[in-house]
Amino acid sequence: MRAIYATDLSAASDAAIENETCLDCLERIGVEEIHLLTVVPSNVHPGMPGMDLEQRRERGLEAYRSVMEAAGFDVETHVVRGTPHRRINGVAETVRADMTIVGSRGQSPLANRVIGSTARNLARTTVVPLLVNRVEREADEPEVLREHLFQRVLYATDFSENAERAFGAFNYLRHATEAATLVHVRSPKDDLDVDPYAALDDLAGTLAQWDIDTETVVRDGDPAAEILDVEASVTPTTTLVGSRGRSRLRRLMLGSVSEEIVAGATGNVYLVPPPRTAGYKLL
Known part of the structure; x- marks a missing residue:
């Protein structure tokens, strides 16, 4: 697998x-x-006084690179200019990445808006599975909050096609x-023709074949709020969720739940988007 690791070279990174x-x-x-x-x-230019930012x-x-090569990875580096989420997606497309990794924290309301905006924009537009790696807030020397990235997974599903695609990530995450905790949130707008309890049990059976201890949860209410409440109660290392919508408008509308989870989760989030298609254009 090939991963993009996006960094701002901060202490959190x-x-x-x-x-x-x-x-x-x-x-x-x-x-x-x-x-x-x-x-x-893009608003920082090489000719500006003291702006040797690219070289730094x-x-x-x-x-x-030295750290990751010592850990056994093949590594390439890229310094690019522009809007973070657009350039991250662009490089992911160019190198045919299998996933993108980005850190997220925020020491102050302003920092949270700036740093968090990249993660939220990626949640809406990412072209490959996105891992949002949580790092401590308000710490001079921060640590990652849950370092065993995929040890305990909370999988949230609405039984859509892309939720099924997200579940498929267990083929390698396992x-x-x-x-794993499998959760479905029922809402008044549900038009499901499946029994959520039985459907979750079927998914749990698949994970049991891989010796993954699994529990299932069915909630009623607002999907994002209930998923975040389950996350707070079971403290997974990562929440796994799919996003839906391929057009710009549908992604903005239907991606809101996954965006709220990316913005509000305490731990890591692994977001799986719809498959890439020929002629796909970045937002």
Whole structure:
């Protein structure tokens, strides 16, 4: 597998990239090649006084390269200019990545808006599965919050086609997964012709074949709020969810639940988008 690792070279990025347990989890699910990527804001120009930002970021990426190569990964580095989520998606398309990884925290309301906006924009537009790796907030030397990335997974499903696609990620995540909680939230707008209890039991049976301890939960109410409430109660290391919609309008509308989960989850989030199609254009 080939992964994009997007970084802003902050202390939070140091914590995520230098965490040996996180890197081991990526290796266990089959990641072999990592493309380290940092985006220079388009409003920063080389001619501006003291703005040798690209050179400094190249040096920073080389330090990260050493860490990841020592962990056994093949590594390439990319310093690009532009809007973060657009450039991250663009590089992911170019190198045919299998997943994108981005860290997320926020020390202040302003920092949370700036750093969190990239994760939220990626949640809406990502072209490959997206791992949002949570790092401590309000810490000078932050640590990742749940370093065993896929050890305990909370899988949220509405039984849609893309939720099924997200469940398919267990084909590789299972190599690092010991336990899973499967949750479905019923809402007044549901038009399901399936029994959610039976459907979740069927999925649990699949995971049991891989020796993954599984429990199922059915809730009623607002999907995002209930999923986040289950996350708070079972403390998974990662929440796995699919996004729906292929057109710009549908992604904005139907992606709202996954965006809320990315924005509000305490732990890591693994978001699986619809499959890439020929002629796909980034937003």
